[in-house]
Amino acid sequence: MLTEAYFKNFKLLRDVRLPLGRLNVLVGPNAVGKSTVLEGMHYLLLLASAKPGSATLRPGSLFLGRRAVEDLVAKPDATELELEAVLADGRRFGLRAGAAKEEPEPEWLHLWFGKEGQQTELSLPCDDQEEERLFFRGPREAKLGSVVRLKLHAETLAAEHYSEEEIPGVGHDGEGLASVLQYLQGLRDGTLDAIERDLATIVPGARRIRALPARVRRREKQRISIGGQDFWADQSREVTGARFEVEWEGLGWVPAGQLSEGTLLALGLITVVRFDAPRLVLLDDLDKALHPVAQRRLVAHLRGVLEATPQLQIVATSHSPFLLDELRMDEVLVMSRGREGGSALRRLDEHPASQKRGGYLRPGELWSLVGEG
Structure with missing residues (x-):
């Protein structure tokens, strides 16, 4: 500590x-x-x-x-x-x-x-x-x-993703969330269930999460040798990656791109803390895009995670007096x-x-x- x-x-x-x-x-x-x-x-x-x-x-x-x-x-x-x-x-x-x-x-x-x-x-x-x-x-x-420093962006969190890593991770801006959820879905160790419960606590109406295959276009550099000289050219190819959806009470399955910014930010933070949690999380704009009620629920959730994870510390920034009222x-x-x-x-x-x-x-x-x- x-x-x-x-x-x-x-x-x-x-x-x-x-x-x-x-x-x-x-x-x-x-x-x-x-x-x-x-x-x-x-x-x-x-x-x-x-x-x-x-x-x-x-x-x-x-x-x-x-x-x-x-x-x-x-x-x-x-x-x-x-x-x-x-x-x-x-x-x-x-x-x-x-x-x-x-x-x-x-x-x-x-x-x-x-x-x-x-x-x-x-x-x-x-x-x-x-x-x-x-x-x-x-x-x-x-x-x-x-340690991990997060400055999450909704569009990046919602994006389809392809990972070549055996165990994927969520980037500082939220890149790779879909790949991590797909990995946890296959792992079936209870982590995805815990993430679903956490999300439902902070954002009422959210229920299950599922990851699905997605065709992702990747741009890569290809080396071309001509007459003993090497040249690099951009090449585009399609690979099978992952996307995700969240089931909503009364609405059914909603694609990530149609989720609210607050829901995506909450899901990204929950996933980082629950999956391969670092000892120190540095987080910009803890209250970003969250309704005051959701901010209070987020603080309550973080307290629960801190209680269950004795080695975890969180340092965050905020501009919200509503969030501070829960501290x-x-x-x-x-x-x-x-x-x-x-x-x-x-x-x-x-x-x-x-x-x-x-x-x-x-x-x-x-x-x-x-x-x-």
Whole structure:
């Protein structure tokens, strides 16, 4: 379990500590760094599952671009950034990154893991794969890399899909949901039944889910050799993939493309949490496209999943006071712009008014009353 995340000079997060429980929801106006919190945690924790010698451990690959660290460091005066995650036993996994002045290594990373005074360290780039292997053994054993960041899109969730993987997965945007449902339908281990029950709880009227074969057109690159030279041409072919439908009370089977956005988003989230669940789920816009009643049901469902899955944590963003009303004060993390242009973050239960009015105001009502100031 993570108890805290720390961000220094990462975009708007100049000096921000994020206390973490099982369920954590970030609120605040636009452009204060809510999604940046998820981005920073994702960048850091993905490193824990990197293989020694892989391209992921090259600095330019981690931050997606040769000069990407320069784009992520707080403007205008910072030259390096720092990210850190703290485990319940006190071990810390962190990185410091900067942009060097000369080529060919425009970026550098310095990593650490362990308790204060007992930390192992690694500087990247590193040419010693054994040194990398020994360093990452600790973060990997702590399962810090068991993380997924979701920004689900209804159209992607509903799309027909073809997977060549033995065990398919749902992508960060929802790609592959049809293939996962088809896999679970064949597996018959009870997971699809649980997903159906969860969906019916959040979206009344939904009943069963079924996956069906679908002809999916794929575009591929084909190599053509002419006179000793290789050329690449686009080729299109049809393969058998999967689509899905949801049975509705009084309506019968409804194709995925005709389902509401809220239904698709709820189904996508439920499937990710139920199927091969990661230890940490980072979710943008938890309330997206959901009716206030459905938002409350979603929170109730997530609590049930958290209770049944002790190792799971959720960090999400929201703009909905209706959703916040179903949380505890200490589960709401309020963000705003600080005095010096960066972001500030405090738990809602730290506000003086939460002590005076928490007895008769719910979190969403209190947040609506006091704002971010």
